[in-house]
Amino acid sequence: MFTPPPTFSGYGLGLRKEHYRDFLETDVPVDFVEVISENFMVDGGQPRHILRQVREKHPVALHGVSMSIGSSDGLDIDYLRKLKALADEVQPLFVSDHLSWSRIAGFNSHDLLPVPYTDEALAMVCRNIDMAQEILGRSMLFENPSSYVAFEGATMMEWEFIAEMSRRTGCGLLLDVNNVFVSASNHGFDAHAFLRGIPADRVRQVHLAGHTEGAGMLIDTHDQPVCDDVWALYATAMSLLGPVATMIERDDSIPPLAELMAELDKARGIGSRQQHQEAA
Amino acid sequence: MNLAEWQREFRTWLVTPSDEAATRFGAGATAGLAVYQNNYRAQLMSCLEVSYPQVRRWIGDDAFREASITHIERHSPQTWTLDHYGRDFPSTLLSMYPRNPDLQELAWIEWALSEAFVAGDAASMPADALSHVDWDAARLVFTPSLRMHAARTNAGDIWSALEADTDVPEGSMLDAPGGYVVWRRGFTSRLKRVDAVEYAALCSLRDDDRFAVLCDTLVEHLDEEDGVARAGTLLADWLGAAIVVAVDG
Numbered sequence: 001m002f003t004p005p006p007t008f009s010g011y012g013l014g015l016r017k018e019h020y021r022d023f024l025e026t027d028v029p030v031d032f033v034e035v036i037s038e039n040f041m042v043d044g045g046q047p048r049h050i051l052r053q054v055r056e057k058h059p060v061a062l063h064g065v066s067m068s069i070g071s072s073d074g075l076d077i078d079y080l081r082k083l084k085a086l087a088d089e090v091q092p093l094f095v096s097d098h099l100s101w102s103r104i105a106g107f108n109s110h111d112l113l114p115v116p117y118t119d120e121a122l123a124m125v126c127r128n129i130d131m132a133q134e135i136l137g138r139s140m141l142f143e144n145p146s147s148y149v150a151f152e153g154a155t156m157m158e159w160e161f162i163a164e165m166s167r168r169t170g171c172g173l174l175l176d177v178n179n180v181f182v183s184a185s186n187h188g189f190d191a192h193a194f195l196r197g198i199p200a201d202r203v204r205q206v207h208l209a210g211h212t213e214g215a216g217m218l219i220d221t222h223d224q225p226v227c228d229d230v231w232a233l234y235a236t237a238m239s240l241l242g243p244v245a246t247m248i249e250r251d252d253s254i255p256p257l258a259e260l261m262a263e264l265d266k267a268r269g270i271g272s273r274q275q276h277q278e279a280a
Numbered sequence: 281m282n283l284a285e286w287q288r289e290f291r292t293w294l295v296t297p298s299d300e301a302a303t304r305f306g307a308g309a310t311a312g313l314a315v316y317q318n319n320y321r322a323q324l325m326s327c328l329e330v331s332y333p334q335v336r337r338w339i340g341d342d343a344f345r346e347a348s349i350t351h352i353e354r355h356s357p358q359t360w361t362l363d364h365y366g367r368d369f370p371s372t373l374l375s376m377y378p379r380n381p382d383l384q385e386l387a388w389i390e391w392a393l394s395e396a397f398v399a400g401d402a403a404s405m406p407a408d409a410l411s412h413v414d415w416d417a418a419r420l421v422f423t424p425s426l427r428m429h430a431a432r433t434n435a436g437d438i439w440s441a442l443e444a445d446t447d448v449p450e451g452s453m454l455d456a457p458g459g460y461v462v463w464r465r466g467f468t469s470r471l472k473r474v475d476a477v478e479y480a481a482l483c484s485l486r487d488d489d490r491f492a493v494l495c496d497t498l499v500e501h502l503d504e505e506d507g508v509a510r511a512g513t514l515l516a517d518w519l520g521a522a523i524v525v526a527v528d529g
Contacts, residue, residue, distance in 0.1 A: 038361055043424065044401035046467040066360040072284040079360045104287040108357045109294055110327075110365075111319045113287075120283050148312030149305060151286070186312070216311050 002139035004172040005094055005204050008032070009243035011264050011271070012061070015054060018254040023054050028257065030058060030264070032093055034247055037064040041082045055090055061205065061245075062092040063174075066108070069128045069142065070101035070115035080135045087136060093245070094205055096141035096174045097132075099125070099162065116151030117161040122168075129169040141204050142166075143174035144194075146182040146211070146220030157189065159197030166202045173198060175241070176207040176249075177234045178226065182218040191233055200241050208234060208267060209249040223252035226263055231270065238274040246271060294320045295356050324352050324365060331366035332390050334442040335373070339383065347376055363398070366391060382451030385435035385460065389471060392427035392462035396469040399425035402525040414529050418491040420515070421526035425464035428482055432457050436473045459483075465522045477501045481514055491515070491527070 010031025015023060022028055033054060040051050054060065066079060087095055100112035115121050133139055144162060156164075166173055175198065184191035208231075210224025226234075226248070238244075248263045281289065281304075293301040297317050302310050328348045329336060336344040351372040357365045370387035377383050402423045434452050441448040459479025462471050474482070477498065484497040491511070498514075499507030518524040 041361070042363070042398035045398040045425075045464065047398060048401075049467065068360075072282075072287055076360055101287060103360070104284075104291050106358055107291045107295070108360060109291070109316075109320055110323050110357055110362050111316060113290060113316065116283065116286060118283070124283060148315040149309045150312075152306045153281075214315065217315060219315060 002133045002170040004166075004170060004202055005139050005141065007204065007243075008059070008093055008245045010245050011268050012058075012245065012247040013257075013260055013264060014063075014247060014249045014251070015060075016250070016254050019257050019260075020050055022257045023057070024050065027057075029261070032059040032061055032245060032247070034061040034063050034249070037062040037083055037086060037095070037097075038066050041079075041086055051090065059093045060090050061094040061096065061247075062087060062090060063143075064095070064097040065112065066102060066110070067097040067132060068101045068103040068108075069097060069099065069132065070113075070121060070125050071103045071128070072101075072124055073104055075128050075131055076103065077135070080132060084136050087138065094141050094172070094174075095136060095138060096143060096205065098143045098145045099165070100145045112145045114145070114147040114149055114151070115161075117154040117156045117158055118151065119155060122156075122161055122164060125165055126168045129165065129171050133169065133171065139171055141172040141174040143176050143207065144179050144183070145176075146179040146186075146218075148186055148217055148219075150187050157193075157197065158183065159194045163197060163199050166199055171202075172204040173202045174205045174207060175203045175237060175244075176209070177237055178207065178209040178211055178230050179220060181230050181233055182211050182220050185218045192236060195233070195237050195240055203241050203244055206234070206237065206241070206244055206246040207249045208246065208263070221252060222250055225259075226266075231266065234267065235270050235274065238271050239277070242278070243271065243275060290316075293317070321352060323362070324348075324357065327362045327365050328369060331394055332369060332387060334390055334439055335383070335387050337442050338386060338438065338448070347373055350376060363394075366394075380451065381453075382433035382435045382438065385429065385431065385433050386438055388429050389435055389439045389460060389462065392429065392460075393469040393471065396425040396427060396462050396464040399423075399464060402522070404522055405519060405524075405526055410527060413527050415491055418527050418529040419489045420485055420491055420494070420518075420524050421489070421528060422485070423463050423465075423522055423525045425462075425469070426523060427462040428479070428486070429460045430457065430479070431460045431473050436460055436471060439471065461523070463521075463523050470521075477510070478514060481511075491529075 012030045012032035015033040015035045040047050098112050099115055102109045102113055180191050180194050208226045209222045210226055212219045212221040246267050248260050289304050302313050325348050351369055355368055370384050373387050374384040437449050458473055458475045461474055481494055481497050485494055495508055495511045498510045502510055
């Protein structure tokens with residue numbers, strides 16, 4: 001079993017193409033950046049060159065979307081080897097992916113599909129995490145996804161599943177506060193119970209993002225600013241977690257960098273207030 | 281249903297959705313399943329749009345959407361990277377528009393350019409590296425980004441005009457077929473149309489990388505004197521363009 005990744009507190013952004021020039025030509029005041037691993041798991045060319053340049057200026061977290069840790073088919077070894085090669089070059093702050101699945105029987109959905117919260121799925125997820133951490137030679141973080149379908153035969157709540165997954169494998173956690181809010185709204189559970197239910201000492205990173213109201217459901221679209229309800233939940237999370245790496249995650253309708261920096265400043269303010277309250 | 285069965289059912293529902301399939305996930309799952317279905321299809325549509333922007337401009341949004349839907353119904357994604365998903369789209373276009381070889385060649389060009397963009401890096405060959413080469417045994421090394429395809433139409437001109445946002449020519453067959461060559465120099469993907477002799481020379485080297493084979497191929501197409509002279513000229517061009525990145529031997 002691996003020990004969780006080292007702690008790191010600071011504030012960062014997801015690095016997106018629209019802001020490459022800002023990050024390469026100016027000193028963007030962030031403590032780290034996060035990149036989508038798969039975008040850089042290529043043989044060569046400009047993407048890897050840009051990543052090397054950014055890495056010279058900032059710590060980098062690798063955040064994947066294709067590991068499919070919940071797949072009953074096990075893991076794709078070719079994928080893991082490519083991720084390891086990237087991680088060995090980048091020496092990332094964290095390597096993370098999602099508690100979800102996308103691959104089954106030669107099919108890949110390229111979407112973060114929900115894992116049934118059952119003992120069988122827990123055993124499978126833990127086997128897959130053990131294998132991933134073994135091949136990568138490092139511990140990983142796993143993120144709670146937004147979900148839209150609950151498995152009728154589930155035997156535990158999401159946070160119970162996550163806590164046990166972390167206990168068995170030693171993996172760290174990436175807490176996506178927006179995903180907690182979206183899933184709590186869609187499935188009718190208490191978001192605060194989720195925050196209290198996960199092991200705070202395993203959380204190494206926090207994501208903040210926006211969502212959209214769909215037909216009777218909230219959809220995790222990452223194309224909006226963080227909403228007030230999610231900021232409030234973030235404040236609660238910070239009071240429970242203490243200092244932890246936090247970032248704004250925007251993947252669509254990407255605004256000018258200044259807008260994201262303003263959101264990041266708001267996160268800094270909330271994080272700082274929680275620390276002062278703790279100190280007092 | 282165990283985990284494997286549940287995941288297979290989920291895949292079936294994503295690829296071929298039906299009310300009957302949705303009921304297997306429980307009565308309350310319909311709205312949530314629709315979100316996943318929409319995400320799945322929207323992701324693949326977006327992937328094709330990003331991979332083929334000039335094809336989309338050339339045939340228009342409606343025809344591109346129809347072609348994308350057809351492709352998604354025929355091809356479900358299989359690998360961990362979405363970068364691979366559009367690889368068979370030129371074949372889908374060919375099957376839908378068999379009388380438009382210009383469209384299929386335009387799609388090949390776009391796909392080759394995007395593959396070349398992230399192909400393996402190759403260092404340029406130092407100018408003095410040729411001085412000690414044994415040409416009888418020499419082997420030519422292509423850049424990993426090199427892609428080649430027979431050229432029967434003016435798809436290259438169409439792509440260039442669309443890319444430059446200038447007047448786009450009508451699609452037409454070439455008077456003299458040749459080849460399209462795509463590769464990356466530095467960080468820029470490049471396209472050029474070559475004549476039939478150069479295309480044959482490149483194809484022969486792809487099968488057998490010896491410089492002697494290049495000479496034989498060119499002598500076959502030209503005559504002894506012109507063939508050997510053309511081999512020297514082509515090699516100089518390819519080295520200068522970074523299509524050939526090393527000469528071993």
